[in-house]
Structures are given as C-alpha cells and as structure tokens.
Amino acid sequence: MAALTLVSGSVGLITLQNPPVNALSAAVRQGIVDTVQKALSNPQVKAVVICGQNGVFCAGADIKEFSKPMSGPHVVPMIDAIEVANKPVVAAIEGSALGGGLELALGCHYRISQSKAQLGLPEVLLGLLPAAGGTQRLPRLIGVPAALDLITTGRYVTAAEALKLGMVDQVTDKNTVEAAIKFALSVVGQSLESRRISTLPCPCPADMDALFERVMQRVKQSARGAMAPVACVQAVQAAATLPYAQGIQRERELMDTLFTSGQARALQYCFFSQRVVSRWSMPNGARWDNSKPKHVSKVAVIGLGTMGRGITVALALAGLSVVAVETQQQQMMAGQSAVSGMLARAAQKRGVPSVKHQVHYSVELEAVADVELVIEAVFEDLGLKKQIFKRLSSVCKTDTLLCSNTSALDIDELASQTHRPELVVGMHFFAPAHLMKLLEVVYGPRSAPQAVATVMKLGKRIGKVSVAVGNCRGFVSNRMLKLYAEQAVFLVEEGASPEMVDHTLEKFGFPMGLFRMSDLSGLDVGWKVRKAEGLVEPGQMSRVRQGRRYCPLGDLLCEQGRFGQKTGRGWYLYEPAGSREARPDPWLQSFLEEYRARQGLVPRRIDSQEVLERCLYSLINEGFNILQEGIAAGPEDIDMIYVFGFSFPRHRGGPMFYASQVGLSRVLQRLEHYQQQHPDVPYLQPSSLLRRLVSSGSPPIQKWKEVMRTPHSAL
Numbered sequence: 001m002a003a004l005t006l007v008s009g010s011v012g013l014i015t016l017q018n019p020p021v022n023a024l025s026a027a028v029r030q031g032i033v034d035t036v037q038k039a040l041s042n043p044q045v046k047a048v049v050i051c052g053q054n055g056v057f058c059a060g061a062d063i064k065e066f067s068k069p070m071s072g073p074h075v076v077p078m079i080d081a082i083e084v085a086n087k088p089v090v091a092a093i094e095g096s097a098l099g100g101g102l103e104l105a106l107g108c109h110y111r112i113s114q115s116k117a118q119l120g121l122p123e124v125l126l127g128l129l130p131a132a133g134g135t136q137r138l139p140r141l142i143g144v145p146a147a148l149d150l151i152t153t154g155r156y157v158t159a160a161e162a163l164k165l166g167m168v169d170q171v172t173d174k175n176t177v178e179a180a181i182k183f184a185l186s187v188v189g190q191s192l193e194s195r196r197i198s199t200l201p202c203p204c205p206a207d208m209d210a211l212f213e214r215v216m217q218r219v220k221q222s223a224r225g226a227m228a229p230v231a232c233v234q235a236v237q238a239a240a241t242l243p244y245a246q247g248i249q250r251e252r253e254l255m256d257t258l259f260t261s262g263q264a265r266a267l268q269y270c271f272f273s274q275r276v277v278s279r280w281s282m283p284n285g286a287r288w289d290n291s292k293p294k295h296v297s298k299v300a301v302i303g304l305g306t307m308g309r310g311i312t313v314a315l316a317l318a319g320l321s322v323v324a325v326e327t328q329q330q331q332m333m334a335g336q337s338a339v340s341g342m343l344a345r346a347a348q349k350r351g352v353p354s355v356k357h358q359v360h361y362s363v364e365l366e367a368v369a370d371v372e373l374v375i376e377a378v379f380e381d382l383g384l385k386k387q388i389f390k391r392l393s394s395v396c397k398t399d400t401l402l403c404s405n406t407s408a409l410d411i412d413e414l415a416s417q418t419h420r421p422e423l424v425v426g427m428h429f430f431a432p433a434h435l436m437k438l439l440e441v442v443y444g445p446r447s448a449p450q451a452v453a454t455v456m457k458l459g460k461r462i463g464k465v466s467v468a469v470g471n472c473r474g475f476v477s478n479r480m481l482k483l484y485a486e487q488a489v490f491l492v493e494e495g496a497s498p499e500m501v502d503h504t505l506e507k508f509g510f511p512m513g514l515f516r517m518s519d520l521s522g523l524d525v526g527w528k529v530r531k532a533e534g535l536v537e538p539g540q541m542s543r544v545r546q547g548r549r550y551c552p553l554g555d556l557l558c559e560q561g562r563f564g565q566k567t568g569r570g571w572y573l574y575e576p577a578g579s580r581e582a583r584p585d586p587w588l589q590s591f592l593e594e595y596r597a598r599q600g601l602v603p604r605r606i607d608s609q610e611v612l613e614r615c616l617y618s619l620i621n622e623g624f625n626i627l628q629e630g631i632a633a634g635p636e637d638i639d640m641i642y643v644f645g646f647s648f649p650r651h652r653g654g655p656m657f658y659a660s661q662v663g664l665s666r667v668l669q670r671l672e673h674y675q676q677q678h679p680d681v682p683y684l685q686p687s688s689l690l691r692r693l694v695s696s697g698s699p700p701i702q703k704w705k706e707v708m709r710t711p712h713s714a715l
C-alpha cells in the first residue's frame with residue numbers, strides 16, 4: 001500500500017499504491033507511517049520523495065471507508081510526523097492532489113507539481129472540511145483570502161495557479177518523480193525551519209474581522225442551508241487567530257459535527273450516485289457500458305431556437321463539428337449571432353483566445369447527410385417531429401443515430417417513423433443547454449444498447465452528467481415536475497400566496513421557488529402543453545377536467561398576457577421593464593381573492609410544513625411509481641436528475657434520498673393524510689412500491705433495489 005525504495009543512492013522514494021486514485025485507506029496510512037519511519041531511521045537516506053503510482057499522487061481520504069468504523073493510523077499525526085522530520089521530504093505531485101492528498105503534500109517540506117496536475121480541497125463538496133490540517137496549513141501558506149476561496153468552494157486549481165498562489169515550489173513538464181528526486185538532493189543539508197508550515201504565522205490582512213464577516217455572510221447566502229461551507233470559514237478563522245495546536249483542535253471539533261451529519265451522508269451519496277448512473281444497465285440486464293460506443297465527430301442540430309443554440313455551443317466547445325439547420329431566416333440570423341456570442345464568452349471565461357469552432361449553418365435538411373448523429377430541437381409538436389424523423393431516416397447515412405430533445409413526447413413514436421428504430425434515442429437537455437449539467441438519455445423499447453452507449457459517451461464528452469431512463473410521458477424529469485408544480489398551484493388556490501410557497505421551497509434549499517422558476521421559464525410553455533392535451537378551456541373556471549382536479553389559474557394568467565418575466569408580469573411583478581427582481585403584485589392578490597370567491601373557496605391558513613410536504617411528497621411518490629415501472633433503474637438516477645436538472649439541494653441528496661432520511665413510513669403516513677384531505681388528487685395516493693418498502697421495514701436506500709426486484713401482485 002506504500003512502498004519504499006532507495007533511489008539515486010540516498011533518496012528514499014515512497015510510492016502510494018492504491019488504485020485507481022491512491023486514496024488514503026487505512027492500509028495506505030499504515031504504509032505511509034511505516035515507510036516514513038523506515039526512511040527517517042535509515043542513515044543512508046538523506047532525503048525522502050513521496051509520490052503516487054500510475055500518475056496520480058493521491059485523491060484524499062478513502063471515501064468508501066467513511067461509512068465503516070475508523071481503523072488504522074490517524075491522518076493528522078501521520079502528517080505531523082512528516083513535517084517534523086529532520087530530512088527534507090518532497091511531494092512529487094502528478095495527476096491529482098486532492099483533499100487529504102493535498103494535506104499530505106502540505107505536510108511535506110517541498111512540493112513539485114507536474115504541469116497537468118490538479119490540486120484542491122474538495123471536502124466541502126462531501127459535507128466535510130479538510131480535517132488533516134488543511135484548514136490550518138493552507139492559510140499559513142497562501143494567505144487567508146485565497147485559502148478561504150479554495151476551502152469554501154472546493155474548487156480545483158491547475159499547477160500554474162498553484163504555483164502563482166505559492167502552494168507548490170516548482171512545476172515541471174518533465175518526469176515529475178525524477179524532478180522531485182533531483183530537487184530533494186539539491187536541498188539536503190538546508191535548514192527546514194521555514195518549511196514547516198504549521199510553525200509559520202498565518203499572514204492576515206489588516207481588516208481581518210471585517211473580511212471574515214463578509215465571507216461568512218456570502219457563504220451563508222450561497223450555502224442555502226449547507227453546514228460545511230460555514231464550518232470551513234470557522235476553521236480558517238481558527239487558523240488566523242489561534243496557534244496551530246489549538247487551531248487543529250478546533251478543526252477536529254468542527255469535523256466531528258460534520259462527519260456524522262445527514263448532510264455529509266447526502267453529499268457522499270451524491271458523489272457515488274453520480275458515478276453509479278454512468279454505469280447504468282437496462283431493466284433487461286443489457287449494460288450500455290458493455291456495448292462499444294460508436295465514434296462521433298460530426299453532429300447535426302435541427303432547429304436553432306433556445307435549445308438548439310445551447311446544444312450547438314455545448315457540442316462545439318467539446319471540439320465536435322456541428323451542422324446547424326434552421327428553416328426560418330430570421331431565427332437563423334438570430335441563432336448564428338447567439339451561438340457566436342456564447343462561444344466568444346466561453347472562450348473569454350476560459351481565458352483562451354477565441355478558438356475557431358467547426359459550426360456550419362444551413363437551411364436545408366440535406367446538409368446533415370454525412371453526420372454520425374442528429375439532435376432534433378424543433379418546436380414541441382409531435383406531428384412536426386414525426387415528419388422530420390421520417391425525412392432524416394431517408395437523408396442520413398444508414399448508421400446515423402437520430403436523437404430528439406423533446407421534453408415529453410413519445411420516443412418510440414418518433415422511432416416508428418424511421419427505417420431503423422433501434423438508432424433512435426432521446427437526448428433531453430436542460431436550459432440553458434450549454435451550462436446545465438444534466439442530460440436525460442431516453443431509450444425506447446427498440447433502442448439498441450450501442451445507440452444508448454454512444455449517446456451516454458457523447459454526453460460525458462460534452463461535460464454532462466448523463467442519466468439513462470425509459471420512455472414515458474415527460475420521462476423522469478418532467479413527469480415528476482408536473483405533479484410537484486401542480487401541487488404548488490393547488491396550494492395557492494386553497495389560500496397560500498406564491499411568495500409564501502416560494503419562500504418555503506427556497507428555505508428548504510432550492511435556489512428558486514416554483515413560481516419564480518415558472519415566471520423565468522415562461523408561463524406560456526406549460527399553457528401550450530396543456531392546450532395540446534385538451535385541458536385548456538378559455539375563460540372557463542371549472543376545477544375538474546378530464547375527470548380529475550384541475551386548477552385553471554395558470555391559464556387565466558396567460559389569457560391576460562401574463563407570461564412571466566418576459567412580459568413583466570406573471571405570478572410576480574417585474575418593474576421597471578426588463579427587471580429580474582420578482583416583486584409581489586397587489587393585482588394578483590385581488591385576482592386570487594376574486595377567483596376564490598367565484599369558486600366558492602374559503603381560503604385556509606396554510607403553513608410551511610403543508611407546503612413542503614405536499615410539494616415534495618407528491619414529487620417523491622411519483623419517483624416511487626417511476627421506480628416501480630422500471631423507468632429509472634434506481635433511486636440514484638432520479639436523485640441525480642433532480643440535483644443536476646432542477647437544483648434540488650445537493651446536501652439533501654435528491655428527493656429519494658431525502659425520503660429515506662425523513663423516513664419512508666413518515667412519508668407514507670403524510671401522503672395518506674393528504675390523500676384523505678384531497679381525494680380528488682390521484683397522485684397523492686401512495687405508490688405501492690412505497691407501501692412495500694415500508695412493510696419490508698424501510699430498508700436503507702442502497703437496498704431498495706432488492707425490494708423493487710421481488711415479484712409482487714398488482715392487486
């Protein structure tokens with residue numbers, strides 16, 4: 001787990017060995033303690049170099065061990081023992097030095113980094129803080145403001161930035177271990193006093209108190225209820241105000257609170273779930289990652305509207321050649337200029353000169369004849385999409401993958417328009433498509449595993465978290481969202497205000513409540529969908545449509561031209577014109593009062609518990625139905641869709657993980673309660689999978705699949 005060899009006659013080379021990322025498991029920590037002791041007590045060894053095998057220094061603590069009882073040496077004394085050594089110890093950083101890996105390097109007297117390495121303290125993203133001395137050593141090395149930035153955000157820095165910040169002593173393009181050995185030999189015999197970071201004073205700015213106050217305020221605001229970023233600030237404050245021994249004690253205390261918290265469990269669940277979803281298998285057992293993905297280098301995008309533009313940018317930024325087809329001349333011009341602008345801004349943000357991207361524009365569908373994959377992003381109109389798929393099937397090569405960005409329509413129906421339905425897959429991007437991380441990959445009953453594999457790989461290549469799901473109306477994302485949004489409108493109908501509903505959801509951790517989100521994306525979007533479903537009856541107030549409860553409030557607002565932010569009015573008021581600040585609208589309040597009076601509804605006082613439970617539990621309940629139907633392979637898939645597609649607070653793990661933390665029997669009991677109160681809302685009826693899980697003793701989320709797989713009667 002850590003091997004010691006003597007190199008260049010007098011350098012003890014310690015190599016961490018724990019593939020794939022040399023995480024600091026108990027065995028690795030024991031290996032480090034033993035090899036360091038051996039090297040220091042060997043008179044032949046004049047200096048020590050620590051490196052990791054297979055081109056990775058160390059990605060930190062072994063996260064898999066967090067759920068097990070602690071064993072092996074503690075990391076803080078292990079690193080302290082390196083720092084007090086009287087022979088120079090040099091870290092040779094290749095690949096990654098993250099979390100405990102970087103903290104280990106900070107305990108060394110010198111750090112040499114490969115130019116392509118990434119360094120960082122991402123513990124905050126796992127609900128923790130850098131508790132191997134990182135919160136105490138980093139501010140002493142690079143100063144308080146820079147350390148606060150890295151520790152509270154968990155962002156990785158390149159070797160070049162690390163050198164600029166003073167985190168590393170040298171960056172090399174050559175063999176890093178050889179460079180570190182050479183460097184170690186050059187410093188043998190030099191004093192190590194100034195190299196022991198924990199003994200150095202913490203360089204503090206003059207306005208330190210004000211700085212911490214400012215940072216704490218900012219961090220609390222952006223943390224949306226997450227505890228770890230706040231604890232990170234407190235730990236750095238300890239470094240700035242206390243000697244190392246007391247500071248490290250404070251670091252330990254803060255870590256103890258975080259380590260056992262539900263938030264840390266949720267964030268670590270997200271870390272592993274993100275990796276689990278990329279290894280998805282179909283319900284029939286076919287695994288996309290066993291199918292060899294096809295090579296894709298040229299892609300077509302059909303339709304240069306809101307989505308087509310973002311998709312084009314995402315593809316071009318990843319170095320793919322893109323053919324964008326748009327039939328409307330005006331849209332083509334607007335689209336071209338929007339794409340160029342987005343590409344230029346992206347280049348500016350990355351600090352690179354504008355790269356020549358391969359984007360070609362055409363008004364003819366025939367221009368896509370030689371591409372390997374097509375992404376259709378025209379209006380959400382089944383008839384139009386069917387026509388396009390039929391034409392694509394004739395125009396494209398016989399092995400071209402045909403994908404649709406539809407947000408809800410039947411992928412199988414599109415597939416049936418083509419000669420090769422096995423090559424049809426849904427690629428559901430989220431707006432803005434070049435920025436949002438989620439890609440919902442929808443496979444129909446006839447989609448070939450290789451087609452899904454190709455799309456999943458393409459998603460990864462363009463930087464998305466791809467989640468594969470089965471075909472159903474709205475897929476996982478919008479099918480669940482519909483019920484959650486509908487519940488919010490019912491609450492307003494019954495007496496809540498949009499502000500109160502939004503405030504409750506934002507306090508829970510969503511960056512934006514449902515009504516603000518709806519105003520942002522445009523109320524007319526849902527109105528069009530409801531019209532197509534035959535639900536809209538202009539001017540009508542009836543509250544039952546197609547045999548179930550219906551709230552026409554959204555339709556009535558659209559009929560008044562209130563489409564949200566873009567028209568300056570929606571559920572909120574946006575004044576002056578163009579403002580993005582949502583202000584409560586007195587007009588809406590009177591409109592709601594009048595509406596309720598006309599409906600004979602007596603407004604109730606609704607508290608935040610009811611808002612949260614009805615909105616979230618209807619979302620969760622539909623998640624169980626989706627699992628039961630095999631539309632999502634596991635709860636992780638649903639959770640990643642909500643975390644990456646809808647900013648569900650990550651520190652709550654996603655809706656299904658949240659349900660497991662609340663307790664499944666509690667969720668069931670509250671759903672039954674609301675169902676009794678509102679028997680006209682069909683989806684408040686608890687899912688039979690939820691009932692089965694509760695009657696199986698509410699197993700932990702990792703074991704749900706066992707219950708999902710057990711045969712059950714539909715009766």
Ligand code: 3HC
Pocket residue numbers: 020021023059060061062063064075096098099100101103122123126128129130131132134272275
């Ligand atoms: N512990 C355990 N397993 C880890 C790990 C870690 N720290 N880091 C990565 N892995 C595993 C992954 O789960 C994955 O396993 P799988 O193949 O079974 O799914 C495998 O290593 C490869 O990881 P990726 O798929 O993420 O590979 P990439 O090449 O895309 O990324 C990476 C590599 C940049 C190292 C990325 O994995 C990463 O960011 N890891 C997390 C690093 C981290 O958060 N470290 C902090 C740990 S907490 C800590 O150190 C506490 C300390 O203060 C005491």
Ligand code: NAI
Pocket residue numbers: 302303304305306307308325326327328331377378379380381384388405406407408428429430431521
């Ligand atoms: P949009 O209305 O902004 O753009 C559609 C574009 O398609 C228009 O520019 C139109 O001229 C073009 N078009 C129509 N017929 C065409 C044809 N035959 N050939 C080439 N171009 C044609 O629509 P938007 O919002 O970009 O949506 C596109 C698709 O993406 C829809 O299926 C929608 O449901 C889906 N979607 C939309 C999201 C959103 O937030 N807007 C999010 C996720 C999916």
